[in-house]
Amino acid sequence: MSALNGQKVLVVEDETITGLMLEQILAEAGAKVIGPATTVQQALDLLKTHTPAVATLDFNLGGELSTEVANALDAMHVPFLLASAYSGLSHMDLPAAAGVVGKPYSPESFIAAVIAVLAKRKD
Template sequence: MPYPGCTNSPSSLRGRRVLVVEDEALVAMLVEDALIDAGAEVIGPVRSVNEALASLVRDRPDAAVLDLNLDGVSSSPVADALAAAGVPFVVATGYGVDGMPPGHAGVPVLAKPYDPSALTAALMGLWPKG
């Protein structure tokens, strides 16, 4: 059953593997549900910078959803690693655009709380239309 409020088609992210980096359990579950409903395969969720970096080495995603603050620790190293690996990502944060890590100003930002359909739309926007 689709996540309430999700207006994207069930297959909008079909075949895409998305890493979820989020330390808040409830938010992580909601993100995971929305991505699954949109057809994505979810990697994670992972709750720390170290877990995220290890996951990138072990299981390269097609994209990622990245919280900027993981239990009081900046996830900038994860943003840097994603960019270096050529993995597009969306930042989900309560800090807004002002909290973006240096060098990642062009990354799409979703201000918490956000609608699941905004998340899937932002992820779909990471790839060229074809």
């Protein structure tokens, strides 16, 4: 049984193909996917009606940084995985319940990173 079995995962990704790929990878791992949201506002709107167990965030959403979504998730005590092609993200001031995975990543490494971040969740 997958560690993601039944867990709600918010996906925030502006590239449609990548978002659909993440949705499929997570669903195959047993997660219930919320989204994918392609903008900061869509993600914030989803958070008004859904409380995910964990979230995955693309750092740059069509030129808009996902910092506001990260702050909202942190306020909700929802751990998140920041997925980005940017280097140097490990130097950002991220909450303790956050992780970073660099693009490109394999489905296996992505799921492992989501599981690791989910393990940091404060219930």
